Amino acid sequence: MGRLRILIVDDEEDLAFTMAERLILRGFRCEAMTNGIDALKALSEEHFDVLVLDVKMPGIDGLQMMTEIRQTHPDLPVILITGHGSAADAERGMRAGAFDYIMKPIDIERVIQMIHASTGAKKDEKP
Amino acid sequence: MNEAHPRRGQRRLAFFGRIGADISHEMRNVLSVIGEYAGLLDDLLVLAETGRPLDHARLKTLTKNLAAQVKKGTETTERFNRFSHTAEEQTASFDLIAVVEDVAALVQRHVRLEGHRLEVELPNREIRVTNNAFDLQYAVFAAVGILLKCLEKDEPVAVKVDAEGSTAALSISGRAAAGDEPGGRTSRLVAVMNELGGTVNTSWNDGTLSLVLAVPTD
Structure with a gap:
């Protein structure tokens, strides 16, 4: 398996780009975007192995994106990020087909575990 | 009422x-x-x-x-x-500008998640008001909420404050879809403004919907 390509979508720009930088330092190929429209366009034009997606965003939110992605990319693993105290939204996302979800503040090692689990890659293999 | x-x-x-x-x-x-x-x-x-x-x-x-x-x-x-x-005090003397600045910042996330943005324009001076600051902030929040339901896609919500004579006017406005007027959605806002000794004036001018909240100044 080549290096995994990850797309991070979060309207909190600092969070999205810093997460991307940390994943790149760990050997992943990573893109960060701050809105659902740009992300859907990128998904239609390029290949990504995993999508890391914020649930609450302006415009198209994470759950609306999930609905679209399940039509166009049924096999793309989606890991949801939620800032909510309650996991209700993330659980709705899980029912819509997300692989897993993580609460903010982010534990980057947990995200990496989820990426590996969602793609079937082993942790000791190269990303 | x-x-x-x-x-x-x-x-x-x-x-x-x-x-x-x-x-x-x-x-x-x-x-x-x-x-x-x-x-x-x-x-x-x-x-x-x-x-x-x-x-x-x-x-x-x-x-x-x-x-x-x-x-x-x-x-x-x-x-x-x-x-x-x-929320602790029914009536207090306060600077209207400072209170509007605070509530505008606090509702910013709500507006952003609805796909819009707030554009706040406040005068560089104090406007003293003796009133219920909490309910006045609710009135601003409610007016912003009413406008959000009428706004055209991506259009900003403009918040302005001015005072003339013994009245301060908070204007909350934006470009709204034709025919999409607040109608009955303002009844609670009108009731709150009545309790504050103020008024709500809704106007429609050249595609811009404005809700103007007027309250007496000190």
Whole structure:
């Protein structure tokens, strides 16, 4: 398996780009975007192995994106990020087909575990 | 028309809860960003131990960004603290400009999640008002909410304050879809403004819908 390509979508720009930088330092190929429209366009034009997606965003939110992605990319693993105290939204996302979800503040090692689990890659293999 | 007492209590509690929930989300985001910056600093230091050169310019940017997030979080908690204290007093003398500035910042996230943005234009002077600051903030929040339901896609919400004679006017306006008028949605706002000794004036001019909240000044 080549290096995994990850797309991070979060309207909190600092969070999205810093997460991307940390994943790149760990050997992943990573893109960060701050809105659902740009992300859907990128998904239609390029290949990504995993999508890391914020649930609450302006415009198209994470759950609306999930609905679209399940039509166009049924096999793309989606890991949801939620800032909510309650996991209700993330659980709705899980029912819509997300692989897993993580609460903010982010534990980057947990995200990496989820990426590996969602793609079937082993942790000791190269990303 | 005034609001019935139990309904008033319920409405005030719901407003406080809504702002509190938004602020907790905002603070969680700030803490998450701080966490990621701290994590990235740690990653770079660990890599430096393995021989990768430290990029000092990058480190400076990261510490500057960290400080900016701390400032953002501090300002947010200060605004929420001031907002919370306004719920304690029925009537107080306050600077209308400062109160509108606070409530505009507190509803910013709500507006952003609806796909719009707030454009706040406030005069550089005090406008003293003796009134119920908490209910006045609710009125601004309610007016913004009514406008959001009528706005055209991506259009901003403009918030302006002015005073003339013994009246201050808070204007909340934006470009709305033709025929999409607030209608009956303003009844609760009208009741609250009546209790504040003020008025609500809804107008439609060349595609711009405006709700003007007028209150007496000191």
